[in-house]
Amino acid sequence: MDLLKVENLSKSFGALWAVNNVSFTVGEGEIVGLIGPNGSGKSTVFQLITGLLRANRGTISYDGKDITGFKPYQISRSGIARTFQIVRPFPEMTTLKNVMVGRAFGSSSARSMKETEDEARRLLDLTGLTDKVSATAGHLGLIYRKKLELARALATKPKLLLLDEVMAGLNPTEMMETVEFLKTVRNSGVTMIVVEHVIKALFSMTDRVVVLNAGEKIAEGIPQEISRNEEVIKVYLGDYEHA
Amino acid sequence: MAERKKGFVVAAVVVIALALVPLVVAREYVFSILCMIFLYVTLSQSWNILGGYTGQINVGQAAFFGIGALAARLLWVAGVPFYLSILAGGLSSVILAIIIGLPALKLRGHYFAIGTLAVASIAQITVGNILPGISFLPAQHMATYSLIPRYYVFLIIMVTALAAVYITVNSRIGLGMEATRDDEEAAQMVGVNTFKYKMIAFLISSFFAGLAGGGFAYFNASYYWYLPFTLMWCFEPILIVFIGGVGSFIGPIIGSVCYVLLKELFALTLGEANLLIFGIVFILTILFFPKGIIGLPAKLRQLFRRRGNVVGR
Numbered sequence A: 001m002d003l004l005k006v007e008n009l010s011k012s013f014g015a016l017w018a019v020n021n022v023s024f025t026v027g028e029g030e031i032v033g034l035i036g037p038n039g040s041g042k043s044t045v046f047q048l049i050t051g052l053l054r055a056n057r058g059t060i061s062y063d064g065k066d067i068t069g070f071k072p073y074q075i076s077r078s079g080i081a082r083t084f085q086i087v088r089p090f091p092e093m094t095t096l097k098n099v100m101v102g103r104a105f106g107s108s109s110a111r112s113m114k115e116t117e118d119e120a121r122r123l124l125d126l127t128g129l130t131d132k133v134s135a136t137a138g139h140l141g142l143i144y145r146k147k148l149e150l151a152r153a154l155a156t157k158p159k160l161l162l163l164d165e166v167m168a169g170l171n172p173t174e175m176m177e178t179v180e181f182l183k184t185v186r187n188s189g190v191t192m193i194v195v196e197h198v199i200k201a202l203f204s205m206t207d208r209v210v211v212l213n214a215g216e217k218i219a220e221g222i223p224q225e226i227s228r229n230e231e232v233i234k235v236y237l238g239d240y241e242h243a
Numbered sequence B: 001m002a003e004r005k006k007g008f009v010v011a012a013v014v015v016i017a018l019a020l021v022p023l024v025v026a027r028e029y030v031f032s033i034l035c036m037i038f039l040y041v042t043l044s045q046s047w048n049i050l051g052g053y054t055g056q057i058n059v060g061q062a063a064f065f066g067i068g069a070l071a072a073r074l075l076w077v078a079g080v081p082f083y084l085s086i087l088a089g090g091l092s093s094v095i096l097a098i099i100i101g102l103p104a105l106k107l108r109g110h111y112f113a114i115g116t117l118a119v120a121s122i123a124q125i126t127v128g129n130i131l132p133g134i135s136f137l138p139a140q141h142m143a144t145y146s147l148i149p150r151y152y153v154f155l156i157i158m159v160t161a162l163a164a165v166y167i168t169v170n171s172r173i174g175l176g177m178e179a180t181r182d183d184e185e186a187a188q189m190v191g192v193n194t195f196k197y198k199m200i201a202f203l204i205s206s207f208f209a210g211l212a213g214g215g216f217a218y219f220n221a222s223y224y225w226y227l228p229f230t231l232m233w234c235f236e237p238i239l240i241v242f243i244g245g246v247g248s249f250i251g252p253i254i255g256s257v258c259y260v261l262l263k264e265l266f267a268l269t270l271g272e273a274n275l276l277i278f279g280i281v282f283i284l285t286i287l288f289f290p291k292g293i294i295g296l297p298a299k300l301r302q303l304f305r306r307r308g309n310v311v312g313r
């Protein structure tokens, strides 16, 4: 069954169509990669799905419901979580409190503050932030802030997780760890759309890939097909062979 | 949470000690200083839950303090029991907050700060024009005037305000408020209805500002009607919160004690120039000690560590 269905989605900034008539679906339990050159509209698609931007045209259905025009917090509560390409943890709050916010709100909230805190600590252990629990989030290094955003998103108990370049800036070992971690997250029943420029890492975990170029969808398929698709190689993969 | 338990014990001891003060101290001067400290703790903590915890800068606290004072005084002087008058003052302030908050808190950015300042300025001018004179206490109230009930009223308002703020900021609501302050969009992305939490903070804040205004109306035998609306009441809570430590629970308490004592000292020695001094202290605090007095130990530790670590890094 389709968990997410995006139909004819378009968004313009002035004269620029950042997303132009894009349609795709994401099945329950899938990991779908969303790739394309810089400025091709990937992050804008996330802004539209999460309700931070309003589409000029098109519809977004999630879990059988039309959620186009819903408020961002309502979309989150329906089970969609995301990370930001440029990380945005709550800077003045501790690492622990950041994750507690996710746990206290999101799609299902813990019953008490005690339970909220316990579950937040467990997530911090899982994401390798155990010794950073009482650090102020704004003072953490980039890698830790990225992990924190992921932990905060998972704390909302999402059904659909949108990840915007969580691997950028990681070294190969950290990337491997992240891929393995995301696979376990998927196995726990979370569906994902993953935006990533690190193609090798991405293709090692995606079931399907959607390719955007200049706001338009130019290809869709399993990773093996996409890596042989001539147009995709021409506009995008050619430049990223070494990535 | 052993630390929290210790905090409760200390708080309980302090409150009991304060409640016993009138039994052992007889000097009016001490009472009025303590009353002013209680008033400023209430006012600054009420500013802090909205500004410090939720990130909505109310530049017009005087309007909420003033309307609380005005409503309470009018009713009380007209013969309504005092405790009902002061509650009506708090509620008037809440109604004002709803009227301002519904449009202004929907928006992000500086609309709220500008809006509240505008409301406070308009309120001051309007009250000054409509009620240019002095509010005198009727003779029957004057005859029974005593500082001791005033002292207890201020103490009760302060303890209630502190308890309400403490419980709120340590609950799920507090998490929503702090997330809203730090990043509204990111907060919405984890399911926080940011408008709701801004509104809750504003309602709590305005209620206690209004009660503090009622305390003012009860405390002063005679004063110009517009006096609780003057813009000083806007700036003082902000000054106190930043000196003490913005977004911390203890900050406004420490800030108020320092502020009232220093103001007393400066007023005796410097007269009007004391405002200038506080202005300078405020700017220096924001520039060099953004976390205020509360942040000083960490700041010093950090400076010390930086020196000590040069070789090791």
Ligand SMILES: Nc1ncnc2c1ncn2[C@@H]1O[C@H](COP(=O)(O)OP(=O)(O)OP(=O)(O)O)[C@@H](O)[C@H]1O
Pocket (backbone or CB within 6 Å): A013, A016, A018, A036, A037, A038, A039, A040, A041, A042, A043, A044, A045, A085
């Ligand atoms: N808020 C905005 N206002 C104006 N233009 C925008 C805005 N957000 C994105 N754009 C433009 O829309 C286009 C698509 O941007 P988007 O961020 O979605 O690309 P992307 O595929 O995520 O790129 P990258 O790989 O660099 O992250 C770009 O040309 C960008 O400059």
Ligand SMILES: [Mg+2]
Pocket (backbone or CB within 6 Å): A042, A043, A044, A085, A164
């Ligand atoms: Mg992007």
